Amino acid sequence: MCDLVVHDTASCYAFARFGRRWRLCVTEHPRLGGELVPGGHAEAGEDALATAVREVLEETGHRVRLLPPPLPERYPHPATPSVWHVVSMPAAADSRCDQRHVHRDHIAVGVVDRPFALYGTPEHTVHWVERSALDRLSLPEDTRVLAGELFEMIDRVAAVRPRPAVDEGLAAELLRRQEEDQAVRLVPVAERTPDLMERWLAVDEENTGWLRELIAERGWPGEAMVGRQAAGAAWLLAQHADRQPDFQQGCLELLSAAVTAGDADPQHGALLEDRVRIARGQQQIFGTQLTEGPDGTLVPYPVANPDEVEALRAAWGFQPLERYIEQVAASVG
Template identity: 90%
Template sequence: MSDLVVHETASCYAFARFGRQWRLCVIEHPRLGGELVPGGHAEAGEDALATAVREVLEETGHRVRLLPPPLPEGYPHPAEASVWHVASMPAAPDNRCGRNHVHRDHIVVGAIDRPFAVHGTPEHTVRWVEHGALDRLNLAEDTRVLAGELFEMIDRVAAARPRPAVDKRLAAELLRRQEEDQAVRLVPVAERTPELMERWRAVDEANTAWLRELITARGWPGEAMVGRQAAGAAWLIAQHADRQPDFQQECLELLSAAVTAGDAEPQHGALLEDRVRIARGQQQIFGTQLTQGSDGTLVPYPVANPDEVEELRAAWGFAPLETYIEQVAAGVR
């Protein structure tokens, strides 16, 4: 066995929330055939975690955030991302080794907080699959077994922890600022004086500055920190931080991670995703951002995948697009 060739590799089981449902990222491999989770060989001097993150980015275009293995309920300390398992897998000759060899595969689990954000050109076709679809895929049996097990535990693995007691004082301040935000916006258009519009600007700028300071000091104010209603107020302030686009982008990243952790409302993540995309001149995903058409009626800004938008809206719990436009036009949300 002294001449056994062993290659260090890493595989990443990367999950994302689609609304309230988890999906697993798989690639269609053109050489090996069938579906695989992203992964590949380590480069010189590269540890397994870095290999997994790099391979996910290269093969799928997604940025993955690695998750720690599960700890017992009530464990008081935060865990760090690490390798979950190491498996020795026989490998046939390939372009790296001309004979049978072994892959010492480091298996990690990760979250892709923004499954519609692609960074670079993916090397392979990417699919997002539900738990119930595993048996219909051309997966290796080891991948199918482990993926099925991970689907059962991903909620707990991704959950926000530790979960301190709700900060009631902070929650009250968020709700107070939400009231100010809405007070200026609910004034009928015909009654919006220059003084009101200046007040509107001042409220938004003050709320944005305050939220920036809060995030710097304590991170994103999710449901674990401030409760569900006040967490919604934090999203609203970020949604209206249009004068600070870089900060709004930062909020999107933090809110998306909170959604993954079950610490924020998925619809809020979708709304801010569309808002940031339109502000950056990109096509939106869910059709939540509207503008006036040439005939004066409300229409969505351009949507990336019009054929899929209704399915996506349903997965996130939004009304059909036509109904949504009617509700917004009538002043109902």
């Protein structure tokens, strides 16, 4: 017989932005059938939030960042991630208990900033679903109801809080550095002298060092901090930090979190995602990084899911791949 009538469990409703639209992570459950959000039993001495994070990683391979429950819009202080609800759920006999018992389920809500990145081997088949798909899935009714409610509020809950005032001086410096970055790159290929290329390297090194210091002091300069245009300049400096790949990887993590919070352009996150993947010898997701093919024409570096790349590009607002390649070829020709 089972010693405990009540078992502590945790479930996590994990969301990610696909372009500018949210999707929810669900798994195909091998024993119960249908779809569920990630979750499971707490280990000995493990708190509910740690259980939620671990279960997401084990079941999906994704790293989730938990969110606090919603506070009033004008509330001036940041909140700490916590359990959103605790629900008592009847449970049938299973491998942990040979009789009917109760799951005291701790419900957490979180975000996955990089839904194409895996940090472990998934135990289950994973799907990312939009709000409109909930009624077509084989979900428990409680999951369907709560997921629908969370879709309505996730944009607000994930947003930057509290929002800082725009730093106009920092914005101006970012735009100045962006202008310098572009000045060396826009020189026609035929006119690129050794002195220019040396200057190119120096600009990138200087900008990378400056961005590193800025991030260490103030965090990622998103739209709330510096405005939309200057936030784009910050992305550009990170995109060109190729000679410091570990730092560039760190920028990707920070930029991805800013995208999740609605604090950065999703296209910038996609471009840096592809850039970092190619630099690390991985397949890209969106086909944004090009190289010269055997016949001298531009072709994408290898893409992870060629059959899905056009749909993904459309979701992120990119033009079709063929047209993109033609445009890039014309700009460097």
